[in-house]
Amino acid sequence: xxxxxxxxxxxxxxxxxxxxxxxxxxxxxxxxxxxxxxxxxxxxxxxxxxxxxxxxxxxxxxxxxxxxxxxxxxxxxxxxxxxxxxxxxxxxxxxxxxxxxxxxxxxxxxxxxxxxxxxxxxxxxxxxxxxxxxxxxxxxxxxxxxxxxxxxxxxxxxxxxxxxxxxxxxxxxxxxxxxxxxxxxxxxxxxxxxxxxxxxxxxxxxxxxxxxxxxxxxxxxxxxxxxxxxxxxxxxxxxx
Amino acid sequence: xxxxxxxxxxxxxxxxxxxxxxxxxxxxxxxxxxxxxxxxxxxxxxxxxxxxxxxxxxxxxxxxxxxxxxxxxxxxxxxxxxxxxxxxxxxxxxxxxxxxxxxxxxxxxxxxxxxxxxxxxxxxxxxxxxxxxxxxxxxxxxxxxxxxxxxxxxxxxxxxxxxxxxxxxxxxxxxxxxxxxxxxxxxxxxx
Numbered sequence: 001x002x003x004x005x006x007x008x009x010x011x012x013x014x015x016x017x018x019x020x021x022x023x024x025x026x027x028x029x030x031x032x033x034x035x036x037x038x039x040x041x042x043x044x045x046x047x048x049x050x051x052x053x054x055x056x057x058x059x060x061x062x063x064x065x066x067x068x069x070x071x072x073x074x075x076x077x078x079x080x081x082x083x084x085x086x087x088x089x090x091x092x093x094x095x096x097x098x099x100x101x102x103x104x105x106x107x108x109x110x111x112x113x114x115x116x117x118x119x120x121x122x123x124x125x126x127x128x129x130x131x132x133x134x135x136x137x138x139x140x141x142x143x144x145x146x147x148x149x150x151x152x153x154x155x156x157x158x159x160x161x162x163x164x165x166x167x168x169x170x171x172x173x174x175x176x177x178x179x180x181x182x183x184x185x186x187x188x189x190x191x192x193x194x195x196x197x198x199x200x201x202x203x204x205x206x207x208x209x210x211x212x213x214x215x216x217x218x219x220x221x222x223x224x225x226x227x228x229x230x231x232x233x234x235x236x237x238x239x240x
Numbered sequence: 241x242x243x244x245x246x247x248x249x250x251x252x253x254x255x256x257x258x259x260x261x262x263x264x265x266x267x268x269x270x271x272x273x274x275x276x277x278x279x280x281x282x283x284x285x286x287x288x289x290x291x292x293x294x295x296x297x298x299x300x301x302x303x304x305x306x307x308x309x310x311x312x313x314x315x316x317x318x319x320x321x322x323x324x325x326x327x328x329x330x331x332x333x334x335x336x337x338x339x340x341x342x343x344x345x346x347x348x349x350x351x352x353x354x355x356x357x358x359x360x361x362x363x364x365x366x367x368x369x370x371x372x373x374x375x376x377x378x379x380x381x382x383x384x385x386x387x388x389x390x391x392x393x394x395x396x397x398x399x400x401x402x403x404x405x406x407x408x409x410x411x412x413x414x415x416x417x418x419x420x421x422x423x424x425x426x427x428x429x430x431x
Contacts, residue, residue, distance in 0.1 A: 083317075222288055226285065226317055228309075230288070234292075237297075
């Protein structure tokens with residue numbers, strides 16, 4: 001009996017120690033994550049009408065909506081990111097209907113190609129499409145393509161790890177969006193906007209956008225694909 | 241041995257049911273469920289929550305609507321499997337909290353404090369967010385280990401952690417359920 005009690009006691013102690021270690025580890029990660037976020041002072045955070053990026057890509061800014069709209073919603077996204085796709089298919093549709101199409105806000109998309117190498121190709125393609133004035137249709141087309149091909153059928157891992165966005169695929173998408181295919185393909189093959197994507201990455205480091213989607217509205221950073229109410233509350237705050 | 245183990249599980253489950261039939265503990269379970277779900281869902285955006293609740297000039301009703309929006313949007317913010325795993329974990333945690341309160345109020349013993357329930361909560365918080373996308377509290381660790389990025393592992397890690405959290409909580413429920421049986425038996429003897 002005493003031996004069973006001892007064994008039980010030892011097992012419980014091991015379990016408790018393991019549990020404490022897991023909680024401690026979790027706390028450290030949470031605190032580190034918070035510290036990384038808090039290092040960004042309010043002066044550094046993008047504010048309304050003041051884009052965070054200043055190096056090179058400002059003139060090519062990827063804008064959806066009226067460029068003169070009073071509120072700027074900055075989104076750091078990766079075209080292969082499943083949660084960015086959720087944001088696009090969910091809250092962003094409502095935001096577009098209620099704020100972007102009504103001229104109250106504009107969306108500035110910044111690339112944070114994170115998931116795999118062809119994320120970068122799609123990111124450069126965004127600038128190539130923007131140069132031909134079809135960024136919004138390209139943006140929607142790219143998200144719809146990977147959704148229809150992989151994410152709708154829950155093939156998330158496959159979609160993330162496969163080389164989905166080839167030059168040909170992106171050219172086809174851009175052509176459907178209204179771009180000239182030869183010009184678009186040449187732009188991609190020559191990596192014309194490689195530096196613009198690099199500028200987006202530098203901006204993401206400065207803004208402490210460590211993942212996708214990360215959205216900035218005013219001084220507030222929203223991480224992950226959140227429900228529409230979260231964004232609309234902050235947009236309304238900015239509109240006051 | 242197997243039948244003894246199964247009998248113990250049945251006993252723990254029955255005792256859990258008896259506790260949940262008491263209104264105070266049923267309420268505790270429901271409140272605990274919503275609180276822990278809120279912790280998991282808001283863990284990545286606490287700054288935004290703090291700003292809206294304490295610094296914005298919006299009405300109390302709008303603040304409440306803002307806070308609960310993440311509950312309504314759980315399936316739009318997460319994949320179906322991950323959303324379900326968060327809900328299941330939260331329900332189990334709420335029940336665990338109710339049992340813990342019952343045992344602590346009557347037994348007043350540290351034996352009731354199961355480390356597995358705390359570890360389960362830690363695992364569930366770690367499992368929140370999209371790990372492959374970098375929007376997770378695990379991001380700093382995975383970045384420093386050089387394993388961030390889309391792999392089959394990182395894509396599934398969030399769900400795996402929630403499931404691990406649920407397993408830990410179930411173990412805690414089993415232990416507490418058996419303790420509850422002891423307490424109820426003593427109460428029956430005393431009366």
